[in-house]
Amino acid sequence: MTHSSTSSLATGRRLRAGLALSGATLALFALAGCAPAGDSGSTGTPSPSSSATGKPTATATATAEPTESATPSPAAEGTAVDKTCDSILTADDVYAINPNYSVDPDYAPTSDTAVTATTYNGVSCGWINQSSGEVIEVSLAMPNETLTNTLKDSALADGDIVPTYGTAPEVEGYFSKSASTAQVFTNGYWVAVASPGMAEPGDAERIVVSVLGNL
Numbered sequence: 699m700t701h702s703s704t705s706s707l708a709t710g711r712r713l714r715a716g717l718a719l720s721g722a723t724l725a726l727f728a729l730a731g732c733a734p735a736g737d738s739g740s741t742g743t744p745s746p747s748s749s750a751t752g753k754p755t756a757t758a759t760a761t762a763e764p765t766e767s768a769t770p771s772p773a774a775e776g777t778a779v780d781k782t783c784d785s786i787l788t789a790d791d792v793y794a795i796n797p798n799y800s801v802d803p804d805y806a807p808t809s810d811t812a813v814t815a816t817t818y819n820g821v822s823c824g825w826i827n828q829s830s831g832e833v834i835e836v837s838l839a840m841p842n843e844t845l846t847n848t849l850k851d852s853a854l855a856d857g858d859i860v861p862t863y864g865t866a867p868e869v870e871g872y873f874s875k876s877a878s879t880a881q882v883f884t885n886g887y888w889v890a891v892a893s894p895g896m897a898e899p900g901d902a903e904r905i906v907v908s909v910l911g912n913l
Contacts, residue, residue, distance in 0.1 A: 795904050798828050820838055837888075853881045868885070
């Protein structure tokens with residue numbers, strides 16, 4: 699009887715201990731299953747670290763724009779002149795200016811303007827003073843814009859503007875005392891009168907007016 703009571707008590711203790719152990723184990727499992735709000739847990743996808751290296755940013759490479767080359771100016775040229783010496787300055791014109799002048803049979807261009815005119819498809823004519831042997835050279839050319847600008851620059855650099863040869867801008871006149879040369883630009887024509895005896899613009903005025911009247 700005594701043995702049975704002792705045995706029953708031992709059995710009861712073991713049962714309570716087992717239940718207590720089971721309860722503690724369940725409590726541990728319950729605690730392990732609880733995670734603070736926001737925790738991704740052991741099975742979630744890890745958040746990218748703030749120190750993670752991002753993709754390299756593409757660096758734009760500046761491409762140099764091709765430099766535009768300046769368009770070259772047209773070459774200096776002259777259109778062939780459809781005038782003759784007799785039409786540029788007629789026999790009557792020459793006689794009215796000075797009856798002592800006549801066509802120079804041995805004429806060849808010698809002044810800078812005469813040489814330039816013939817170089818660019820123009821014409822140059824000569825009249826000689828029968829008394830002094832002095833020659834007057836009258837040249838005519840039709841320069842393009844490039845050549846015209848060059849001739850005007852040269853005329854202004856070597857001389858002065860002359861308003862008495864015609865009305866600007868239709869007629870642009872110049873006179874160079876050092877070169878004894880008068881020059882006129884009008885309607886695409888370039889007229890030049892050169893003679894050693896000319897010392898001022900008025901010395902060439904009658905010839906210039908006569909030539910312009912025949913163009």
